Amino acid sequence: MKVHGSVRVPGDKSITHRALLFGALARGQSFIGGALTSLDARSSARVLRQLGAEISPLRIGSVIDITGRGRLRRPGNVLNCGNSGTTTRLLLGMLAGHRFAATLTGDSSLRRRPMRRVTAPLTQMGARFHDTRGDGLPLTIRGGPLRPLRYEQPVSSAQIKSCLLLAGVTGGVDVAVREPFGRSRDHTERLLRAFGYRVEDSADGWVEMAPTGKIEPFALQVPGDPSSAAFLVGAALMAEAGELRITSVGINPTRIGFLTVLQRMGANPRVESPVTEFGEPVGDLVVTHAALRATEVAAGEIPGLIDEIPLLAIIASRSEGTTIFRDVGELRVKESDRLGLMAENLRAVGVVAEVQGDDLYVSGSARPPAGKVRTAGDHRLAMAFAVLNTVPGARIAIDDMRCADVSFPRFRETLASIKVRAR
Numbered sequence: 001m002k003v004h005g006s007v008r009v010p011g012d013k014s015i016t017h018r019a020l021l022f023g024a025l026a027r028g029q030s031f032i033g034g035a036l037t038s039l040d041a042r043s044s045a046r047v048l049r050q051l052g053a054e055i056s057p058l059r060i061g062s063v064i065d066i067t068g069r070g071r072l073r074r075p076g077n078v079l080n081c082g083n084s085g086t087t088t089r090l091l092l093g094m095l096a097g098h099r100f101a102a103t104l105t106g107d108s109s110l111r112r113r114p115m116r117r118v119t120a121p122l123t124q125m126g127a128r129f130h131d132t133r134g135d136g137l138p139l140t141i142r143g144g145p146l147r148p149l150r151y152e153q154p155v156s157s158a159q160i161k162s163c164l165l166l167a168g169v170t171g172g173v174d175v176a177v178r179e180p181f182g183r184s185r186d187h188t189e190r191l192l193r194a195f196g197y198r199v200e201d202s203a204d205g206w207v208e209m210a211p212t213g214k215i216e217p218f219a220l221q222v223p224g225d226p227s228s229a230a231f232l233v234g235a236a237l238m239a240e241a242g243e244l245r246i247t248s249v250g251i252n253p254t255r256i257g258f259l260t261v262l263q264r265m266g267a268n269p270r271v272e273s274p275v276t277e278f279g280e281p282v283g284d285l286v287v288t289h290a291a292l293r294a295t296e297v298a299a300g301e302i303p304g305l306i307d308e309i310p311l312l313a314i315i316a317s318r319s320e321g322t323t324i325f326r327d328v329g330e331l332r333v334k335e336s337d338r339l340g341l342m343a344e345n346l347r348a349v350g351v352v353a354e355v356q357g358d359d360l361y362v363s364g365s366a367r368p369p370a371g372k373v374r375t376a377g378d379h380r381l382a383m384a385f386a387v388l389n390t391v392p393g394a395r396i397a398i399d400d401m402r403c404a405d406v407s408f409p410r411f412r413e414t415l416a417s418i419k420v421r422a423r
């Protein structure tokens with residue numbers, strides 16, 4: 001296979017969720033261009049409509065028009081967050097500063113995901129919870145007057161950090177958080193600064209927010225999602241020839257740890273025409289084929305590439321030597337047990353892969369991969385194995401490709417569009 005051309009990926013998922021949430025908190029009309037229109041983005045839009053925001057339909061290519069009321073309104077029904085952990089956890093933070101009860105639920109994958117990681121610190125701030133199923137959904141939150149919080153997160157997670165910062169916003173109190181290692185994505189901090197909130201990164205790792213700002217109506221252009229671009233980068237690296245350009249992708253340093261790892265493995269991805277749009281760095285990614293070698297991905301690097309591990313593991317399976325991903329236990333509580341399923345599926349297609357403690361080992365081979373892949377409805381597993389299926393001679397049957405719609409509408413068509421047969 002050879003790659004060619006220039007392609008755009010859908011809007012950034014993290015920024016789209018945040019833009020929708022902020023739009024619902026602003027009093028008046030905001031506009032979100034380039035937004036993601038996937039199932040996860042629709043989950044955020046759906047629950048925010050139930051909370052009083054008016055939001056135009058999410059359609060590829062059209063600008064979202066969102067009118068917020070300044071505060072959220074008591075919902076008449078249960079809020080179904082679908083498959084989206086980001087919707088759930090960030091919304092819980094926003095709801096913590098509102099004095100009404102709201103019940104959140106989600107699909108079977110989301111209902112299994114841990115929520116105490118946010119309900120525990122929100123309880124310290126003064127919110128109250130009723131969970132019927134232990135550490136998971138459905139759960140009911142009753143917000144209230146909140147107290148300031150200074151909190152050391154047990155895990156590095158932008159969802160926890162953003163949840164608590166948003167509680168600070170709706171509760172009007174100071175919030176400081178610190179992550180154990182590495183730095184998770186900082187889109188919430190950047191947006192808050194744009195709205196006049198004081199958000200400081202201290203030398204010893206604290207992010208300190210003071211509620212000095214106000215969420216006003218805005219117009220924002222969402223860059224392409226680097227996590228979606230990563231799959232196409234992977235396909236281009238593993239292609240036999242050609243060059244692929246992915247235009248207007250977010251290149252926020254907290255999101256592109258995968259490029260640093262790929263460089264260490266021998267790839268030479270280039271960022272061209274970098275600009276800053278609405279506080280976020282954006283550029284074109286240009287990638288060509290490269291012969292890659294194994295590397296060790298350190299624990300401190302993981303928060304900066306958490307969603308790219310499935311794709312990096314696929315690349316590791318075509319690289320020389322054994323790649324080690326250190327301390328990736330957090331993958332067990334993603335949309336699936338991504339750690340266990342990644343290793344299991346790699347083995348199912350003939351790759352040597354194993355989990356030891358919280359570390360993942362993947363050995364490279366040039367043999368054509370073949371076998372059946374079970375995704376458990378996890379979009380990133382489906383897309384990662386679809387990329388592996390582009391190598392010469394591959395015969396991989398993936399049980400569910402439709403789940404790619406969670407983050408990357410038209411993924412299959414986009415992947416097909418960059419391929420041309422090598423001569």
Ligand code: S3P
Nearest residue numbers: 014086156157158159160306307
């Ligand atoms: C996200 C944060 C990450 C990531 C998810 C999106 C966000 O989760 O896996 O896809 O938008 O804040 P964690 O912060 O829990 O690792």
